[in-house]
Amino acid sequence: MISFEHVTKRYEVAERPAVDDLTIDVPDAMVTILIGPSGSGKSTTMRMVNRLIEPTSGVVRLGGADVRDLDVEDLRRGIGYAIQGVGLFPHWTVHENVGVVPWLLKWPQPKIDARVRDLLDLVGLEPDVYDGKYPDELSGGEAQRVGVARALAADPPVLLMDEPFGAVDPLTRDRLQAEFTKIQQALRKTVVFVTHDIDEALKLGDRIAIMREGRLVQFDKPECVIAYPADDFVSDFVGSERALKRLSLARVAGVASETATNDWAASVPRSATLREALARILETGEREIGVSDESGNIIGSVGLEDVFAHFERPVE
């Protein structure tokens, strides 16, 4: 749906291009993370999709069309946009903020009202409580939720999110990330998500594009980025606990083996990550523990051998 073809953005004052000959196909209905240190060109790249920044050369396509051929306001109204610090309008109520793109698109008022209520429900804010509030009456986490609801308002197929969970405490951030994943599983939007936080990238991304000094260094599934970093930069960027991060991305269900006995000293649900299973193994001192299904029945086991085996299996 979104593709970059040899896109370069050069500013006159800078010695190197902000974005340098970038070619990438953003897959549909997935979360693609753009990540890199500051100055890597990740935000610039994202903003070229809705033409907040125009490329110096190359073509950005949306649904096959060169974005420069589209009317700029129509283009932007068709793309959900959420940014760091949220950018809510302080003089408008939550209702008006969430309904702003439908309003720009001249939806009839009753349709906007209904849509805003649905969206507030979706992001976990009670419509009757939050509808008439002003942004200064919201906590950081609530404001971020409103920001996400606003981006989704006109049901755009594409969402651009620039560190949308950047300005909240770690606990709230974890919750927002979990809810975002749930919403995304239901809505299946094509999401371009900018962050500098590798843990957020690994948690939310279906694909991760790692950028450095305007260039694309690696574009891969999260598992592959961890298992096969393209170079020392990526491996440094992913950090020192690569092995543990890799365990976080694998589910117990994928490695558990069926066993004859159901008699284990401890167990983990099969939806748990391997990292959680390993923690349980270390806590209990057992070399192998049970795996349970959603209703709590033991359906197999997972042990240290499975963890080692997971690392020996190639990631595809």
Next chain:
Amino acid sequence: MTRTWPWRPFLAPTIAAIVYGASLFVPGLWEAVLGALFPDEVRVLYHAPMPLLVWQTLLIVAASSALSIGIGMGLGVFVTRPFGADFFDVVTDLSNLGQTFPPIAVFTLAVPLLGFGFRPTVFALTIYGVLPVLHNTIAGIGSVPPAIVESARGMGFTPGQTLRKVELPLASAVIIAGIRVSVVINVSTSTIGAIAGAGGLGAPIISGLANSDPAVTLQGALLTTALALILDGYLGAVQHVAEGRSAQLDAA
């Protein structure tokens, strides 16, 4: 935008305006007060009726303030747009220059061009009133957080919608503060217009000066000051209301 319009800040200036207006029509009131202050003076009141003088001043102030606000805000908006950014320095320099030019000189130079009376007065006052409005329009628009403007653009606001729905409302408190200064300056400077024959509350001041009638000068000065304070009170109330709204900026 659904918050109700608060009437309380407007109460005090409204009461003052009523008292002010009523005092103009009570026969003998001003004469008695000024007569008591200046028992030796034969002449304590200007010959023209006070309601007429106040009305003339209000017309001059309304015309020049409207022009000042229009020009000041128009230029302020223009130089903060991408296509007007090149003129930013020129406009602010020119407007500072206008402020430092002596008002009496502006009148003197304007009279041959615009004739006597209303027009040169409004012209001079407009020039004086532009700077506070212009300055505060630029400062107000500059104080709107870039993230908010960026998110408006990113969601598909046209440049005009961004200005009208986001930038100007959020800058309104600062802009109104500038308008307030401009109007108060206009009211007091408008008295100089009497030299050019514009009438208004400057007439008793000048007449008292020319004929050594201090009571008459005081009459004009009191009426001018009170009028300026009342208008200041109203605009202060409007500013207060606008501030209540853009105080939300800090939290967003």
